[in-house]
Amino acid sequence: MDYNPALPIYLQVMTAIKHDIVVGRLALGEKMPSVRDLAIQYTINPNTAGRVYKELESEGVCFTRRGMGTFVTEEEEKVLQMKEEMAGDLISQFLGGMRRLGISREEAIGLVARYQSKADADGNGK
């Protein structure tokens, strides 16, 4: 994984894990690796890995069972919420990029619709 040099590493690993949960690569209630294995998996510092779990827990994305380790949340609701947050982030990034190009929100939405119908016509859309 490539890390953004300006952002804390723990935040970037948290995002990667949330992404894995949203796309189903990590299932609801699945057991997560130990702190050390997480550190090895992402090639990060073990204390950073510990912080990743602590923060994910405080956000309700993961929970610990005493003596058994860390698990992915069992609440479908939480996953939908994360998915919405991620979609929101992508949209605000997109709109921000459009604004910097001098394209208004309405124009941008129009462009998306046009792009989509063109893609459909070319047989690439879904």
Added chain:
Amino acid sequence: MLECREITKIYGRKTAVDNVSFKLEPGKIYAMLGPNGSGKTTLMKMAVGLVKPSSGGFYYNGKPVGPESRREVAYMSTEPYFYNWMTIKDVGQYYDDFFDDFSMEIYERLIQRMELSEEMKTKSLSSGMMAKLKIAVTMARRAKVYLLDEPLNGIDLLARDEIIRSVLEAAGEDTTLVISSHLVDELEKVVDAAIFIKESHLVEMCGVEELREERGKSVVDLYREIYGHGGEATC
């Protein structure tokens, strides 16, 4: 745990280490950074008592370092230190005789994972294989402190991955690891803090995540600032 108190080392007319002080905590991994000749190796050798400081000293759990502390402090030097006739198995036995905390079981596991075999003679090893052997034999000690001098130098990417993995496996709540290198990029993600040495001085010591959170920059960025054109530390 391991503390460097106002150490200066003078070789003839050259000051190799100039009034350096820092404290290392248990449960943390440190990168010791700086170009060749900045004083990193001299510092590490003084930390295990192989070189005597001109003034000041290294303290382990409050006591001056020496034969006593060497039982708990594992040091890997840059130069190879095995006899030519030794096989990889001999190297393990040699260490097993020397150090009470050496684990043959861990050694054999590391050797196997690094795709070395016990019958290989040390003189026939490539530089990458030698680097892996040095790491395996050092990390097979269940030491409290590991000082690794340039473990990533001159070896390919895959061997580096193996070495970093062994380092992460050895890291524990009560162990301290120090890795010297000028391969900043690869170390940044795995260490808690970086110690910057420049021209015999300690320029700065800072936490990797704190640097990102508080100053919005990476260790690589800071390295460029410190060692780049006329670079001076900002704090």
